[in-house]
Amino acid sequence: xxxxxxxxxxxxxxxxxxxxxxxxxxxxxxxxxxxxxxxxxxxxxxxxxxxxxxxxxxxxxxxxxxxxxxxxxxxxxxxxxxxxxxxxxxxxxxxxxxxxxxxxxxxxxxxxxxxxxxxxxxxxxxxxxxxxxxxxxxxxxxxxxxxxxxxxxxxxxxxxxxxxxxxxxxxxxxxxxxxxxxxxxxxxxxxxxxxxxxxxxxxxxxxxxxxxx
Amino acid sequence: xxxxxxxxxxxxxxxxxxxxxxxxxxxxxxxxxxxxxxxxxxxxxxxxxxxxxxxxxxxxxxxxxxxxxxxxxxxxxxxxxxxxxxxxxxxxxxxxxxxxxxxxxxxxxxxxxxxxxxxxxxxxxxxxxxxxxxxxxxxxxxxxxxxxxxxxxxxxxxxxxxxxxxxxxxxxxxxxxxxxxxxxxxxxxxxxxxxxxxxxxxxx
Amino acid sequence: xxxxxxxxxxxxxxxxxxxxxxxxxxxxxxxxxxxxxxxxxxxxxxxxxxxxxxxxxxxxxxxxxxxxxxxxxxxxxxxxxxxxxxxxxxxxxxxxxxxxxxxxxxxxxxxxxxxxxxxxxxxxxxxxxxxxxxxxxxxxxxxxxxxxxxx
Numbered sequence: 341x342x343x344x345x346x347x348x349x350x351x352x353x354x355x356x357x358x359x360x361x362x363x364x365x366x367x368x369x370x371x372x373x374x375x376x377x378x379x380x381x382x383x384x385x386x387x388x389x390x391x392x393x394x395x396x397x398x399x400x401x402x403x404x405x406x407x408x409x410x411x412x413x414x415x416x417x418x419x420x421x422x423x424x425x426x427x428x429x430x431x432x433x434x435x436x437x438x439x440x441x442x443x444x445x446x447x448x449x450x451x452x453x454x455x456x457x458x459x460x461x462x463x464x465x466x467x468x469x470x471x472x473x474x475x476x477x478x479x480x481x482x483x484x485x486x487x488x489x490x491x492x493x494x495x496x497x498x499x500x501x502x503x504x505x506x507x508x509x510x511x512x513x514x515x516x517x518x519x520x521x522x523x524x525x526x527x528x529x530x531x532x533x534x535x536x537x538x539x540x541x542x543x544x545x546x547x548x549x550x551x552x553x
Numbered sequence: 554x555x556x557x558x559x560x561x562x563x564x565x566x567x568x569x570x571x572x573x574x575x576x577x578x579x580x581x582x583x584x585x586x587x588x589x590x591x592x593x594x595x596x597x598x599x600x601x602x603x604x605x606x607x608x609x610x611x612x613x614x615x616x617x618x619x620x621x622x623x624x625x626x627x628x629x630x631x632x633x634x635x636x637x638x639x640x641x642x643x644x645x646x647x648x649x650x651x652x653x654x655x656x657x658x659x660x661x662x663x664x665x666x667x668x669x670x671x672x673x674x675x676x677x678x679x680x681x682x683x684x685x686x687x688x689x690x691x692x693x694x695x696x697x698x699x700x701x702x703x704x705x706x707x708x709x710x711x712x713x714x715x716x717x718x719x720x721x722x723x724x725x726x727x728x729x730x731x732x733x734x735x736x737x738x739x740x741x742x743x744x745x746x747x748x749x750x751x752x753x754x755x756x757x
Numbered sequence: 758x759x760x761x762x763x764x765x766x767x768x769x770x771x772x773x774x775x776x777x778x779x780x781x782x783x784x785x786x787x788x789x790x791x792x793x794x795x796x797x798x799x800x801x802x803x804x805x806x807x808x809x810x811x812x813x814x815x816x817x818x819x820x821x822x823x824x825x826x827x828x829x830x831x832x833x834x835x836x837x838x839x840x841x842x843x844x845x846x847x848x849x850x851x852x853x854x855x856x857x858x859x860x861x862x863x864x865x866x867x868x869x870x871x872x873x874x875x876x877x878x879x880x881x882x883x884x885x886x887x888x889x890x891x892x893x894x895x896x897x898x899x900x901x902x903x904x905x906x907x908x
Binding site: 492495497500502504505506515516517518519531533 | 670671672673675705706707709710711712713716717
């Protein structure tokens with residue numbers, strides 16, 4: 341098929357972007373190349389002697405490739421690599437830094453559900469699940485992946501504008517003795533101390549306590 | 554090199570896990586003397602041929618103090634040394650006498666503000682850095698035997714302790730705890746606040 | 758934090774070691790060009806070491822890093838050298854804690870950990886000393902991830 345001459349500039353900024361261990365390889369197109377560039381991707385388990393091609397990311401023109409399935413064992417670490425092709429020329433293979441799903445993923449905020457009585461609010465928090473191949477696959481909560489996982493909860497009294505913080509390990513919190521007929525806004529964050537991983541705060545969920553009976 | 558006197562009175566000031574090396578200035582009329590600092594941990598002494606490691610922030614500095622907190626980051630015995638430099642001339646090293654272990658740091662009680670917000674007892678604590686936890690004790694006044702405790706790590710803002718009985722007075726005090734050296738400060742002065750509401754109403 | 762390593766219960770903190778490693782991880786791992794070899798995780802994974810052997814495995818690994826690895830990791834980068842010193846000195850105090858279990862006879866070395874550790878040494882001696890030391894240092898998170906599963 342004739343020798344390919346690899347003088348094409350390399351893909352740039354090749355890296356994993358990972359959220360809840362959904363691990364997607366991203367890169368930027370080689371400098372100065374317009375449309376028509378195609379790519380192929382391979383990956384390797386660190387310490388294992390072979391690179392493995394990703395068929396679904398062969399001759400693609402997009403600049404990302406989902407490798408979640410291939411990198412789902414978070415007790416392993418990985419490399420991935422990308423090569424660009426254009427008009428019978430190609431680039432070098434360009435690798436990611438070593439990727440450790442356990443420490444290099446980002447964690448979404450917890451899901452927050454709030455209910456109220458006249459004088460209290462009840463908050464139930466749910467940690468996100470680890471990415472899974474299909475809905476049928478058994479779910480694994482990030483709580484099981486990070487045993488030291490805790491929740492920081494913020495409760496804002498909309499009338500007084502005062503904000504309180506709670507730090508809890510279990511996923512439920514009841515705040516009694518509140519003012520009736522008052523709006524309270526709740527948001528929560530996940531905190532893992534080691535490895536150090538903090539989610540952002542969730543959006544605020546507001547609820548009004550019932551009027552006094 | 555011996556013409557340039559070595560820095561004297563070197564000592565380590567360590568409070569709340571912040572460690573500083575200080576020394577007396579070397580005075581040479583009409584000249585600006587600079588200093589360089591190096592440290593040596595137990596590992597360097599026992600396993601790396603007694604090697605010394607320079608602290609770049611305190612290399613060729615004109616200051617007579619060096620923040621060594623980042624480098625004294627293990628609970629082992631360290632040695633520190635400093636020398637004076639003037640152009641190409643260098644003094645002898647002055648080395649700390651004995652060893653410094655961060656477990657010797659002095660721990661001060663935390664700055665605490667107790668807050669009553671309706672029926673809720675809250676506390677505001679000044680952040681002291683990632684090494685610190687706060688052990689907060691609180692009790693209803695008059696029930697000193699039923700003290701409750703909360704250990705707080707993240708104290709970025711007003712932290713909720715508990716709910717209070719209407720009209721009752723509650724007292725709070727706290728101490729810091731540093732897990733890395735397994736030591737605690739003394740307690741802060743006790744502060745008492747009163748919950749909203751009238752006790753008589755509560756009794757009806 | 759309490760680590761449960763088989764019969765050994767020891768209070769230690771990996772936070773500062775983890776922070777020190779995270780600060781230099783990219784620089785250290787980029788100096789290790791060999792993707793196809795691992796010191797700690799292949800062919801046998803640390804995660805497969807059974808509970809009763811964990812203390813011995815941990816003690817052997819901490820000793821391995823103190824005796825063999827750190828001294829061969831000196832670089833021309835002052836920041837990296839200072840972080841390596843911080844990690845190495847933290848390893849000393851962590852190992853001192855593990856030794857308590859040794860002395861209380863809660864740190865028995867079974868056949869599995871002995872075999873596994875032999876494999877690690879063979880992996881290490883299969884490379885020249887500087888490459889082996891830098892690769893081992895770059896795999897510190899493998900050791901820390903494994904240790905923290907024992908909390």
